[in-house]
Amino acid sequence: MTGQLFISLLNPGIDLLFAAAFVWMWRERRERYIAYAAAAYFCSAVAFLIQDVAPALPMELQRIPANLGFLLTGVFFAAAIIKRYALPVPWRAMAITGAISMACFLWFLLGHPSISARIYAISIGAGLIASMVVRALWPVAKPFLIDKLIFWVAGLSAVNLIVRPVVLLSLRGGFDSYVGFQQSLYWTTVQFSQAMVSIVAAICLTVAVAIDMVRQLRVEANADDLSGLLNRRGFEANATTALRRAADGDNSIALLIADLDHFKDVNDRHGHAAGDTIIAAFGAHVRQLGPADMVAGRIGGEEFAILLPGASIEVARQLAEIIRIGFPTSCAEHIPPSLVPTTSIGITAGRANEGLSELLRQADQALYEAKRAGRNRVRAFSPMPVRLAAGGG
Numbered sequence: 001m002t003g004q005l006f007i008s009l010l011n012p013g014i015d016l017l018f019a020a021a022f023v024w025m026w027r028e029r030r031e032r033y034i035a036y037a038a039a040a041y042f043c044s045a046v047a048f049l050i051q052d053v054a055p056a057l058p059m060e061l062q063r064i065p066a067n068l069g070f071l072l073t074g075v076f077f078a079a080a081i082i083k084r085y086a087l088p089v090p091w092r093a094m095a096i097t098g099a100i101s102m103a104c105f106l107w108f109l110l111g112h113p114s115i116s117a118r119i120y121a122i123s124i125g126a127g128l129i130a131s132m133v134v135r136a137l138w139p140v141a142k143p144f145l146i147d148k149l150i151f152w153v154a155g156l157s158a159v160n161l162i163v164r165p166v167v168l169l170s171l172r173g174g175f176d177s178y179v180g181f182q183q184s185l186y187w188t189t190v191q192f193s194q195a196m197v198s199i200v201a202a203i204c205l206t207v208a209v210a211i212d213m214v215r216q217l218r219v220e221a222n223a224d225d226l227s228g229l230l231n232r233r234g235f236e237a238n239a240t241t242a243l244r245r246a247a248d249g250d251n252s253i254a255l256l257i258a259d260l261d262h263f264k265d266v267n268d269r270h271g272h273a274a275g276d277t278i279i280a281a282f283g284a285h286v287r288q289l290g291p292a293d294m295v296a297g298r299i300g301g302e303e304f305a306i307l308l309p310g311a312s313i314e315v316a317r318q319l320a321e322i323i324r325i326g327f328p329t330s331c332a333e334h335i336p337p338s339l340v341p342t343t344s345i346g347i348t349a350g351r352a353n354e355g356l357s358e359l360l361r362q363a364d365q366a367l368y369e370a371k372r373a374g375r376n377r378v379r380a381f382s383p384m385p386v387r388l389a390a391g392g393g
Helices: 003-029 032-052 063-084 091-111 115-137 145-172 178-182 185-222 232-248 263-270 272-289 313-330 356-372
Strands: 252-260 295-298 303-309 343-351 378-380
Touching: 003 032, 003 185, 032 063, 032 185, 063 091, 063 115, 063 145, 063 185, 091 115, 115 145, 145 185, 185 232, 232 252, 232 295, 232 303, 232 356, 252 263, 252 272, 252 313, 252 356, 263 272, 272 295, 272 303, 272 313, 303 313, 303 356, 313 343, 313 378, 343 356, 356 378
Parallel strands: 343 378
Antiparallel strands: 252 303, 252 343, 295 303
């Protein structure tokens, strides 16, 4: 294998390996942004093969699919990064930019031939597409190092694509033929810099996929599939974090514990399917009514806990009453008409530094009072009065 052939096969070989890797990752996760990444690397591999390895066509027509492949690489790679952050992909803007870029390319290929002008047309078009990633991610929070790296890789790609041809072609002064172009410093720089960018970008996206997978596994491990809320472990972990945050700000905290009334009788008389339906309906009811910053979980078979950062006892009481009153209606369409489920709720409020176990104990005591008073009601925790010893002053 000659040195020139090795260089020609370097980029398509790397790109095909990464395309296969992202296809495998997509089969595991089925996330659209991973499929876009696979498409980007596949388009890049095909473009480089057509550009450097495929036989020449009359009028250099093989350059059309090759450079279209380079533009599609930029489009799919931009879509992969933007979609990873659940942002709207600017398909229309990218399509318009790509169409203008290809129109200029065709003019300087067929109408007024100029290799340098064609390089400008494709590189600047791809650079503008890369800059759309920078624009999309600019206001997005970047909590992890990998998020910052992805942002900077996109920014450097945009600068590289726009500035590189201007600098190198101004120093070189253009090309008279494709033989000179393919043996030029410019094309050698393109091939090696593109290989480096492909590797760095693929590593960044691979790490991002791994982080997303770990995050998803953590969510699944802490989730209760039936209610759609957290399970007990997830609730305790998230509630502890929320308490620590509230304690740092010296904020109040409120806690609700809800228990579905006579739930064993529901399962015995109407079957476990009806009981599961009620649990699912209660979870959906809580998710719909609760504030965005609440921590809600199913901490027992028919017992639920809701932590409200920054809430007072009155705010907790209002939410508890809304949940209690609306609960029968929330699941009426999915259970027998004769079945009217109710819930008892105990609430407490205090300072976050009291700790989760103490808040749970207080809310559980209030829940016991609600059940003892006849169920289907809300009770707030009240400390037992201190009794003075007989004969005291």
